[in-house]
Amino acid sequence: MRPGTVYGLERDGELLGRLTVTDTEMFAVHCDFVPTPAFAPYRALFEEDNALAERVADDPDPALLEQSEAVLDRILALNLVLRREGGGVYREALISIEGDRAGFRPLNPEEEPL
Template sequence: MANNIPLAPEAGAVWLLKSVRGIVGTIELVGIDQPSFKCRFVPSPAWADFSDLFEKQARVVDQGIAEEAGAALKAVQELELILVPVESAGQTIRPSIIQIRGDRASFRF
């Protein structure tokens, strides 16, 4: 990391997606479409505790309901999510926005 600016992760990077409430799942970077990082998502056994928030977020974003989209984004942000690298050489990332849709995820940081 030069000048405290995080380096962009590379395809194949794998993280545990963690919240203050537990492990949400595993995220593997498959591509970058700036400003979003496109990923494969594998849910943890605790996914049922989180899935409703992400499903609602996707639904209101797709429907273009601005007020509800803002509330859904805030609810996801309140999970205080972090991406913790599976490989010790990777970087921990705190996404500013993250969406999970089935086995796909995308995030920005």
């Protein structure tokens, strides 16, 4: 995947924001993120996810890990879609958003060739 590739983040056909690829690793794609006003109801959920991820990195407490997994499940339940401008889609991906930065990891890489 090339830097500059643009994905729309969608939920039920509504555009929540645009992700522009800045860098890729073996299993992760790093992006700039520009939200639309439709993203506002979801911002707090992603902020909670980020805060828990930071805590889990420093604290192996199983209860904390369980909390983090519950938030991840709520994000996955949103059924977010990443649609590449020009064609291609990821319907299953782990997505993180922190301010104007985002990242994703396809859970089914066969959906769209990297």
